[in-house]
Amino acid sequence: MSDILYLTSMEPRSGKSAVALGLLDLLAADVRRLAVFRPVVPDHSRPDPIVELARQRYDLEIAEDDAVAFTYSTAAELIEAGGPQKLIEAIVDHVARLRERYDFVLCVGTDFTGPSPAVELDLNADLAANLGAPVIQVLSGHSRTADAVSTALREGAAVLKTHGCEVLATIVNRAGPEHGNLACATPPVYVVPDLPVLAALTVAEVVAALDGTLLSGDGPALQREVDSYLAGSAYLQTVLPLLKDGTLLVSSGDRIDLAVGVAAAAVSPDLPTPAGIVLTVGHVPDERSLKLLEPSGLPVIAVKADTYTTLHRLEGLTGQLRADSARKVAAALGAFADHVDTEVLRTRIQLAKPDVVTPHMFSAQLIARARADKRTIVLPEGDDDRILLAAEELTQRGVADLVLLGNVEQITAKATQLGTDVTNVRIIDPLTSPLRDAFATTYAELRAHKGVTPAMAYDVVGDVSYFGTMLVHAGEVDGMVSGAAHTTAHTIRPALEVIRTLPDVSLVSSAFLMCLPTKVLVFADCAVVPDPDAAQLADIAVCAAETAVKFGVEPKVAMVSYSTGQSGTGVDVDKVRAATELVGAKHPDLPLAGPIQYDAAVDPAVGAAKLPGNPVAGHATVLIFPDLNTGNTTYKAVQRAASAIAVGPVLQGLRRPVNDLSRGCTVADIVNTVAITAVQAQGAMR
Structure with missing residues (x-):
């Protein structure tokens, strides 16, 4: 199994960040302890955007100082003192320490924005060779003919080969229709289309770039892309016809008439929806005027500079791929998944199936x-x-x-x-x-x-x-x-x-997919059936085992009770015992234990002591609770105490999938639940 990969671009502005995101998503499916590393980054005090994107989106444990070795200036000082080899040795030592602590290191090469971009490809090739890292190279098709891209492909491959690098794949990014014939299988060349949305500034980035003060509007509106700028220097009746969807109005702060008019356009179904309003010259409208702007939900930003200076500063800026840019992240991941054969790439990287x-x-x-x-x-x-x-x-x-x-x-x-x-x-x-x-x-x-x-x-x-x-x-x-x-x-x-229930299923129940730090468990029923009888509890157990299989969890079913084995009696434990017998009779090949206490179900030492010889004891993956009170309380306790992510409830037992969201759900919850429903539908009864 490989434990390292080097991603390098051939030139500036290749869209390397979007490719890095796609690779991180591929790796995140198979790698438990993942690290991202930048050998040399530009000189500025801000966190590196690729590192921050990886750390925030994938909850990587790696610290900023560990993820970045040098800035361009500190790298230049090291080269001046000891030559290029000194820099390479220092980076190799840095990565060696990362490889001791992480299962896989994705090295994302330099940005070709340093003092000597012409020699950066050689530097990246040297680093990849010395790290023993296979390479994925990225080059841009933007504003290039197919012949020019083919030439760049050959030249890049030659440089990497000269340095002894193994090229796993090449990605022609920011490509147009004319580049479609460049795709090939050996070695893989993938062509990913240009996505203008990735380079567009969001309103949040405008606020940061202008050091502005947000007066009104927040949430999703801040992540809207700015498609054009409009200087507010005329009467409202002149400005309104110039508005387009995504326009950012930049106007003097004392032109509240323009701001109010543009805000009204945002709530009119007959007019374009602007992206926001920038009020210049340090003038902030009074409270009553701001109240007129609030109903539109448009971000309103105050800056100290004048209108001309503000527009000039915005003119040269481009957006970046950030963890909070949901639309950009989704667009980049979608394009990568659509145009890169991730299964072939996974095989070429030699990722092992995770334990x-x-x-x-x-x-x-x-x-x-x-x-x-x-x-x-x-x-x-x-x-x-x-x-x-x-x-x-x-x-x-x-x-x-x-x-x-x-x-x-x-x-x-x-x-x-x-x-x-x-x-x-x-x-x-x-x-x-x-x-x-x-x-x-x-x-x-x-x-x-x-x-x-x-x-x-x-x-x-x-x-x-x-x-x-x-x-x-x-x-x-x-x-x-x-x-x-x-x-x-x-x-x-x-x-x-x-829709009704499946044949031989007496009721609809629910299951939560409990994502713990190192495994996924299935808990049922935690949301629907208040007090199932023995036959219903058996149905819930069978359905939960099938749910586990659908989502890649090997079912080992524990029928949870306050007593383990034959040690206890009473109405409640007898119900669980009877349900266990029903499940065993219907599905004799299903790994099953019950009645069993929760600790004996999930802790190998306790399971071996309380139910010796049972293959489920201590290793349960599907836990069936005797009633809703127990199930709901347990899943919430585990969710909080173990920092688990509870995905669900997933409804089970229906002929076709219908799933319920919490009224406090997030966008991520909805995305996951739709994905779960789609997977359920792949095997649904027809």
């Missing part, structure tokens, strides 16, 4: 599985900000095809205000959809025994939760995720009425 699974590894594997067999998921709460932000990320990363429910104009307007792109998402209004009549007929037939008439059914299926469930039932979509704004009952009740 442990960390939360980041689990999440990366989950996304990869969803992408491999893409499904269509409906999100009924289409007007929720978090849903729209998640929808953009999911579509950009190619995790699933999506359907949003709600008023089309309202959803589109809100997406525009948020700066999110949902052009590739299908939006259906249940109230006006031609499917409503057919769904009403079907629902009336399904619920006729409950006295539901066609007229009643027509009203029911106008509800987004019922309409979404009918889409699943009809096979129009593969699954549904709801609950960001609705109760659990509102999500589950339609599924119980329409």
Whole structure:
């Protein structure tokens, strides 16, 4: 197994950061202790953006000082004192210490912005050779002909070969349609298209670059990209026709009339949505004027410089890929996954199958599985900000095809205000959809025994939760995720009425995927069934074992109780004992232990002492709790005490997947739940 990889570009502005992000995502699926390393970085006091992106997104333990060896100036001093070899020796020693502490080191080469860019390729090649690191080279196709890129490919490969480097793959980044024929299999050359969004400044970056003060607007609006600048030096009626989506107005702070007019444009469905407002010359509007700006949600920034100076400073700036730039991260990861054969690359890097699974590894594997067999998921709460932000990320990363429910104009307007792109998402209004009549007929037939008439059914299926469930039932979509704004009952009740349970399953239950630091456990039931009887508990155990298999967890089922083995009696432990016997009779090959106490289920020493010889004791991966009180309390205690990430609840037992979100869910929660639902749908009953 390889434990090191060197990523080097051939020139400046190749988009190396986006490639580094794609490689980090690939490595995060297989590597527990991952480190990112920069040999030489520019001279400035800010943290290196690639290092910070890696540390924040993947929770890497490596400190900034360990992740960076030298700045250009300190590297020059070392070369002056001892020659280039002295620098190389110091970097090799630094990396050797990292290799002792981490399972894998991704070395990201220099930025070609130092005092001698012409010699940097030689330096990177020397470093890779001395580190014994295979190389992935990146070059830019931006503003280059296909012939020019082919020449650069040959020249770069020749330099690396001269230094004795092994080239695993080449990535032609920022490419155009004319570069498509450069892709080849041996050695792999991958062509990744240019994504202008990656170079665009976000409003948050504008605030930082101008040393501005944010007067109003925050959250997702700060991550919106700035597409153009507009100097506010005329009357409002002259400025408004010049506005475009993503325009940043830069105007004197005493022109509050322009600021208010542009803010009004942001909430008008008939006008473009600007990115924000910069008020110059150090003038801050009074409190009453600021109140007029707040309803738009637009970021309003105050700066001390004049309008001309401010525009001049912005003119030469480009955006960077940062951990908090959700749209840029999703776009970069989506492009990398779409255009780079990650399985071939994983094989060439010689990554071994990991013995442990960390939360980041689990999440990366989950996304990869969803992408491999893409499904269509409906999100009924289409007007929720978090849903729209998640929808953009999911579509950009190619995790699933999506359907949003709600008023089309309202959803589109809100997406525009948020700066999110949902052009590739299908939006259906249940109230006006031609499917409503057919769904009403079907629902009336399904619920006729409950006295539901066609007229009643027509009203029911106008509800987004019922309409979404009918889409699943009809096979129009593969699954549904709801609950960001609705109760659990509102999500589950339609599924119980329409989709119903699998054959031989008596009830719908839930499971949480508990991502601990080194493994993933399945806990059930923690959210749905208050007090299951023995037969229901057995069903929950079987469904949870199947859930485990779907998500790559080898099922070893522990039927949890306050007593282990035959040591205790009583109604509660007898129920668990009876459920264990039912599971064993139906599935004699399923590794099973019960009744068993929690510590005996997960601690090998305790398990060996309390239930000697049982293969599950101390090694359980699926833990079945006797009732909702125990399950819910335990999962939350483990979540907090062990710093575990609880993914779920995942509903199990339904013929087709429907999953519930917490009303306090984050965008990341929604992304993970949609991926889970897509994976469930890959094996759902048809």
